Amino acid sequence: MKLAEAKTQFIQEWGTFGSKWGVNRTMAQAHALLLVSAEPMSAENVMEELNISRGNANMNLRALIDWGLIRKTHISGERREFFYAEKDIWKVTRQVIKERKRRELEPLRNMLTEVGEGIQEESPQAEEFKKMVNELRKFSSSADVMLEKMVKSEQQWIFESLMKFMVK
Amino acid sequence: MKLAEAKTQFIQEWGTFGSKWGVNRTMAQAHALLLVSAEPMSAENVMEELNISRGNANMNLRALIDWGLIRKTHISGERREFFYAEKDIWKVTRQVIKERKRRELEPLRNMLTEVGEGIQEESPQAEEFKKMVNELRKFSSSADVMLEKMVKSEQQWIFESLMKFMVK
DNA sequence: TTGAACTTTCAGAAATTATTGAAAGACATA
DNA sequence: TATGTCTTTCAATAATTTCTGAAAGTTCAA
Numbered sequence: 001m002k003l004a005e006a007k008t009q010f011i012q013e014w015g016t017f018g019s020k021w022g023v024n025r026t027m028a029q030a031h032a033l034l035l036v037s038a039e040p041m042s043a044e045n046v047m048e049e050l051n052i053s054r055g056n057a058n059m060n061l062r063a064l065i066d067w068g069l070i071r072k073t074h075i076s077g078e079r080r081e082f083f084y085a086e087k088d089i090w091k092v093t094r095q096v097i098k099e100r101k102r103r104e105l106e107p108l109r110n111m112l113t114e115v116g117e118g119i120q121e122e123s124p125q126a127e128e129f130k131k132m133v134n135e136l137r138k139f140s141s142s143a144d145v146m147l148e149k150m151v152k153s154e155q156q157w158i159f160e161s162l163m164k165f166m167v168k
Numbered sequence: 169m170k171l172a173e174a175k176t177q178f179i180q181e182w183g184t185f186g187s188k189w190g191v192n193r194t195m196a197q198a199h200a201l202l203l204v205s206a207e208p209m210s211a212e213n214v215m216e217e218l219n220i221s222r223g224n225a226n227m228n229l230r231a232l233i234d235w236g237l238i239r240k241t242h243i244s245g246e247r248r249e250f251f252y253a254e255k256d257i258w259k260v261t262r263q264v265i266k267e268r269k270r271r272e273l274e275p276l277r278n279m280l281t282e283v284g285e286g287i288q289e290e291s292p293q294a295e296e297f298k299k300m301v302n303e304l305r306k307f308s309s310s311a312d313v314m315l316e317k318m319v320k321s322e323q324q325w326i327f328e329s330l331m332k333f334m335v336k
Numbered sequence: 337t338t339g340a341a342c343t344t345t346c347a348g349a350a351a352t353t354a355t356t357g358a359a360a361g362a363c364a365t366a
Numbered sequence: 367t368a369t370g371t372c373t374t375t376c377a378a379t380a381a382t383t384t385c386t387g388a389a390a391g392t393t394c395a396a
Contacts, residue, residue, distance in 0.1 A: 111181045
């Protein structure tokens with residue numbers, strides 16, 4: 001297998017994977033591209049590699065910066081900006097957890113609190129609703145604590161530790 | 169807050185949440201609806217509650233069955249089918265992990281193996297590519313083991329245990 | 337075996353999401 | 367402050383995803 005084709009396949013499938021998880025396909029592809037690039041890339045490079053427009057490249061690179069997954073840099077003698085990805089996979093994972101938690105999990109938890117409170121009705125329907133909302137709230141609270149620990153942990157050993165612990 | 173409006177908000181936001189994670193919004197809404205329903209519901213009921221067509225209701229209820237999140241049942245004297253959701257949140261979580269792992273993580277891991285093997289080239293670019301693919305493979309392997317343990321675990325205590333363990 | 341009740345399918349339509357490209361903006365140099 | 371280079375924005379357009387509804391399929395009681 002040639003490098004170019006392996007790289008293309010990697011980028012394509014990473015894009016597909018991203019889109020199954022609600023991430024813009026192009027954003028995921030740009031991330032994949034930078035992850036395997038030995039050098040920082042310009043917006044121009046990214047446009048060429050992914051066959052996308054300048055606007056699209058700009059928007060998705062900015063989104064990756066907002067997600068904390070890539071950064072801008074400058075190369076001496078060059079005017080334009082270059083982009084490079086965080087390559088430590090554990091750091092990448094933590095960052096993704098952190099952002100998804102903030103953007104998606106926390107609003108959901110707020111909603112659960114909101115809809116769980118202040119329902120006076122005591123019909124079986126109301127009880128069932130309150131019970132489920134409460135179950136979800138308890139669960140999300142545990143998950144939240146766990147994810148927060150992961151975000152703050154410096155090491156990937158969490159996985160290994162968890163594995164050992166759960167042997168049983 | 170009235171039950172009806174709390175329920176509507178819950179269903180809507182659950183749908184939004186699902187769509188951010190790559191789950192069809194209507195499928196997530198139907199799941200939310202059944203989660204908080206005290207009784208099994210007919211397709212007709214679901215159509216009315218969510219304001220969707222028969223075809224849409226049918227497809228999304230079937231998808232939920234395929235995901236192992238709801239089941240069909242019969243009510244004596246009734247000809248049509250009724251649907252009810254698994255309500256144990258830990259079981260629901262395990263089932264979602266199991267399915268996403270099977271549908272999305274495993275193909276990705278196969279891809280990593282495929283593109284990582286058989287690249288002869290030894291340029292810095294090729295080395296960088298191979299290194300990253302290998303990092304991802306190692307990481308996904310750990311994650312895979314961890315998720316498999318979670319899927320097989322009978323208890324939600326994993327979270328609590330993990331929390332204690334990680335105190336540090 | 338017929339037909340009423342219900343379920344499934346899927347081609348076309350609608351809604352949503354993503355992309356383009358041109359214009360405006362920013363910045364550095366002279 | 368003019369000019370060239372590069373970046374950002376966003377309205378219009380395109381691509382993708384989802385939904386509808388009618389027809390076909392299934393089931394079952396009579």
